[in-house]
Amino acid sequence: MSSGTFEVQILGCGAALPAYNRNPSAHVVRIHEQSYLVDCGEGTQFQFNKYKVKRSKIQHIFITHLHGDHVFGLPGLITSYNLINRQEELHVYGPSGIEKMIRQFLSYAAGEPRFRLEFHEINNLDGDWFFEDSHVRVRSLPLKHKITCCGYLFEEKISKRKLDVAALQKLAIPIKMWNLIESGHDIKLEDGRIFKNDELSISPYRNRRYAYCSDTVYNEQLIPYLTNIDLLYHETTYLDELREKALENGHSTAKQAAQIAAKAGVKCLLTGHYSSRYDSLDKIIEECQSVFPNTILGEEGKVVQISPEFNGLE
Amino acid sequence: MSSGTFEVQILGCGAALPAYNRNPSAHVVRIHEQSYLVDCGEGTQFQFNKYKVKRSKIQHIFITHLHGDHVFGLPGLITSYNLINRQEELHVYGPSGIEKMIRQFLSYAAGEPRFRLEFHEINNLDGDWFFEDSHVRVRSLPLKHKITCCGYLFEEKISKRKLDVAALQKLAIPIKMWNLIESGHDIKLEDGRIFKNDELSISPYRNRRYAYCSDTVYNEQLIPYLTNIDLLYHETTYLDELREKALENGHSTAKQAAQIAAKAGVKCLLTGHYSSRYDSLDKIIEECQSVFPNTILGEEGKVVQISPEFNGLE
Numbered sequence: 283m284s285s286g287t288f289e290v291q292i293l294g295c296g297a298a299l300p301a302y303n304r305n306p307s308a309h310v311v312r313i314h315e316q317s318y319l320v321d322c323g324e325g326t327q328f329q330f331n332k333y334k335v336k337r338s339k340i341q342h343i344f345i346t347h348l349h350g351d352h353v354f355g356l357p358g359l360i361t362s363y364n365l366i367n368r369q370e371e372l373h374v375y376g377p378s379g380i381e382k383m384i385r386q387f388l389s390y391a392a393g394e395p396r397f398r399l400e401f402h403e404i405n406n407l408d409g410d411w412f413f414e415d416s417h418v419r420v421r422s423l424p425l426k427h428k429i430t431c432c433g434y435l436f437e438e439k440i441s442k443r444k445l446d447v448a449a450l451q452k453l454a455i456p457i458k459m460w461n462l463i464e465s466g467h468d469i470k471l472e473d474g475r476i477f478k479n480d481e482l483s484i485s486p487y488r489n490r491r492y493a494y495c496s497d498t499v500y501n502e503q504l505i506p507y508l509t510n511i512d513l514l515y516h517e518t519t520y521l522d523e524l525r526e527k528a529l530e531n532g533h534s535t536a537k538q539a540a541q542i543a544a545k546a547g548v549k550c551l552l553t554g555h556y557s558s559r560y561d562s563l564d565k566i567i568e569e570c571q572s573v574f575p576n577t578i579l580g581e582e583g584k585v586v587q588i589s590p591e592f593n594g595l596e
Numbered sequence: 597m598s599s600g601t602f603e604v605q606i607l608g609c610g611a612a613l614p615a616y617n618r619n620p621s622a623h624v625v626r627i628h629e630q631s632y633l634v635d636c637g638e639g640t641q642f643q644f645n646k647y648k649v650k651r652s653k654i655q656h657i658f659i660t661h662l663h664g665d666h667v668f669g670l671p672g673l674i675t676s677y678n679l680i681n682r683q684e685e686l687h688v689y690g691p692s693g694i695e696k697m698i699r700q701f702l703s704y705a706a707g708e709p710r711f712r713l714e715f716h717e718i719n720n721l722d723g724d725w726f727f728e729d730s731h732v733r734v735r736s737l738p739l740k741h742k743i744t745c746c747g748y749l750f751e752e753k754i755s756k757r758k759l760d761v762a763a764l765q766k767l768a769i770p771i772k773m774w775n776l777i778e779s780g781h782d783i784k785l786e787d788g789r790i791f792k793n794d795e796l797s798i799s800p801y802r803n804r805r806y807a808y809c810s811d812t813v814y815n816e817q818l819i820p821y822l823t824n825i826d827l828l829y830h831e832t833t834y835l836d837e838l839r840e841k842a843l844e845n846g847h848s849t850a851k852q853a854a855q856i857a858a859k860a861g862v863k864c865l866l867t868g869h870y871s872s873r874y875d876s877l878d879k880i881i882e883e884c885q886s887v888f889p890n891t892i893l894g895e896e897g898k899v900v901q902i903s904p905e906f907n908g909l910e
Contacts, residue, residue, distance in 0.1 A: 299679045300642050324672040325639040328614050350675045350705045354668075358638040361664045365613045383704035390697035391664045392743050429706050 286314045288438055288490045289587040290513060292554065293329035295580045297519050298351045301558030305582060306351035307496055310335050311436055314417045319343045320434060320494050326355035327362055333583050345376030346496055347431035348383060356384055361393045371398035375413065377430045378403045407432045409507050416441055423507050425498035428532035433495040435507065443483035450482055487590040496555050499529055500538035508546035512588045516542055517555035518566055536566045540573035550594025554580035600628045602752055602804045603901040604827060606868065607643035609894045611833050612665045615872030619896060620665035621810060623829065624649050625750055628731045633657045634748060634808050640669035641676055647897050659690030660810055661745035662697060670698055675707045685712035689727065691744045692717045721746045723821050730755060737821050739812035742846035747809040749821065757797035764796055801904040810869050813843055814852035822860035826902045830856055831869035832880055850880045854887035864908025868894035
């Protein structure tokens with residue numbers, strides 16, 4: 283049985299001020315056949331074209347906060363969905379204020395969507411599991427930035443369990459019940475016997491987890507939320523020599539991101555949101571790897587695939 | 597005496613839906629040492645970086661209308677000016693509603709400018725000369741689109757006239773008056789004689805004129821405004837086989853743009869705002885040139901220099 287897709291593609295890895303052709307923040311998270319967009323900085327729709335991201339596959343967009351480099355691409359994307367006569371509904375999750383911000387702006391541009399656009403304002407940033415579909419559930423993560431900022435944790439949902447055929451045969455479970463068991467149900471047989479699902483099936487693979495943390499100061503209170511994370515994206519705006527500037531601007535250094543990754547025991551760290559002062563990113567990745575070797579340098583277009591055996595090595 | 601710079605650089609030549617790496621509308625107009633931005637579609641600030649446009653040289657931005665592909669780059673650009681601690685004031689001209697649209701949006705993003713940002717809403721679209729500095733004056737042009745849309749005509753101002761030395765000597769005009777005459781003043785001599793400036797000096801070069809017309813249906817009422825134009829940018833969204841679709845969407849065909857250029861007797865036509873249906877632009881330029889040979893194909897990054905002897909040939 284295939285484990286299904288679970289991957290992250292980086293569409294932008296720059297901070298607020300554009301520099302060195304780095305676009306502002308946007309990640310596409312592909313889980314099974316579904317795609318989710320996290321943050322939508324200016325130009326994200328152009329990045330869709332450049333990296334062949336199928337915009338029609340996106341039904342859910344998660345915005346961390348209302349700073350321009352994370353949300354200014356949303357009006358243009360919605361307008362384009364209108365122009366291509368999108369029929370499917372689109373759901374946008376983000377902090378309080380996002381709905382008014384976007385709807386007002388679009389109304390001046392005569393760009394109110396003709397498709398169903400729903401905003402879901404997230405007021406509980408404290409790990410609330412606020413979203414679920416057949417592929418994934420998503421919780422908020424409490425980030426500490428200059429304005430309200432919500433991180434996101436994506437946890438894969440397993441749709442079908444692997445049947446423990448030996449057990450099924452030994453217990454003489456009728457074949458007509460096997461579909462139910464595969465779908466995760468407990469069963470009750472006509473002869474009165476009752477079985478918990480995990481007596482008859484096993485997880486086909488563990489639930490993979492991706493956490494997206496941008497923008498935030500170094501914050502150890504995040505760590506309890508980051509258990510069993512395969513891939514942690516944590517912003518690395520500055521080198522550690524600018525630790526004070528980072529704090530002042532509501533950001534983290536590369537070293538601090540690596541410290542969070544190490545303390546949370548994640549499998550792998552992904553960097554990004556680089557200050558416009560850095561042309562080369564060599565020192566960013568060096569600084570992370572000196573604390574947390576299993577760090578991947580986030581670069582535009584890069585795809586990080588999380589296989590069931592994912593250990594973060596490229 | 598040098599004639600000074602007068603040139604147009606195209607930063608975006610796509611229509612509303614992004615396609616084929618064509619960015620949405622934005623032109624930089626450089627007149628003498630000053631730069632002016634006309635329209636500011638999403639991603640314009642990234643195009644500044646790509647084409648080495650000095651953002652600090654821009655103090656005046658002219659927006660034709662509030663459709664996203666002409667204005668969605670403005671919030672990001674203003675935010676970046678804030679981040680680089682811009683001190684100079686910035687003036688934005690555009691149709692009614694632009695100030696509220698941009699200021700509201702920026703307020704959600706905590707992006708209210710710390711520099712002086714002034715909006716000038718243009719209510720008279722009927723050829724009003726509404727702007728003047730030492731290099732240029734600008735008038736509105738009445739475009740006909742689905743929403744209120746204002747074209748712009750840039751007319752160079754001549755700062756110093758060329759002295760007619762033979763006349764000055766013949767009339768025995770004292771040398772101490774020559775500076776005044778060079779600056780365009782009429783003069784009155786101590787002996788009572790009075791001279792009009794044009795008796796003593798000649799224009800060092802004619803006043804060059806650039807007209808920017810996007811977006812608009814075919815509209816012959818524009819023609820009287822387009823006298824003595826060196827370079828006319830007129831949108832060419834579709835080929836003429838889609839003439840009805842053009843009208844329906846408030847746009848022009850390549851042939852129609854060429855007809856306006858021919859009837860107005862401009863020196864040269866510049867194309868742009870191409871529909872996402874066209875990958876190749878060969879037919880667009882062919883269609884224009886069949887009606888108006890002196891057409892330049894607008895392409896991203898291209899600079900069209902208007903010399904005093906400009907005839908549009910590249």
